[in-house]
Amino acid sequence: MQVLDREDDRSGRSCASPSTPSPAARSPATSSTAPGRRWCRSSRSRLTARRYSTPLDLVLEVQDPFCPWNAGRHHLRADGDSVTCERTEARPDLRLTSAELGAAYLGGTTLSSLAAADRVEELRPGAVTAASLAFRGERAPFHPSGWAFPAF
Secondary structure, eight states: OOOOOOBBOSSSOOOOOOOOOHHHHHHHTTOOOOOOOOOOOOHOOOOOOOOOOOOOEEEEEEOOOSSGGGGGEEEEEEEEEEEEEEESOOOEEEEEHHHHHHHHTTTOOOOHHHHHHHSSSEEEHHHHHHHHHOOSSSSSSTTTTSSSSOHH
């Protein structure tokens, strides 16, 4: 999931560019853009920034070859407004890539449907169902022009 805190790729490889120019570049007094620094975001900070529809206590084993600092096991605990996500060596409940985690995080699909397509591996019985319920949002994502053909 490339939606985390700012962390530089230590290998020197580019991960993603910020989509918003620097404040200097947005200034009407400036005609050139400041060089953007390449970065990716940490999945742990994004996972703690949201709220979950049901209590959750789950260890995710995330694979992320593009931004390797996101890879590893993360213990996600959520209960109401209290959410924590910490690195752990505990046995994982689910194994998935950052792409599947991002899809579930944004709400466009469920972990259950991804598991049915063999994109998420359930390592503890019931973990997929519990995670799918917890990740479910109050409303489904919506784009006024439809899901397949965004208006831009």
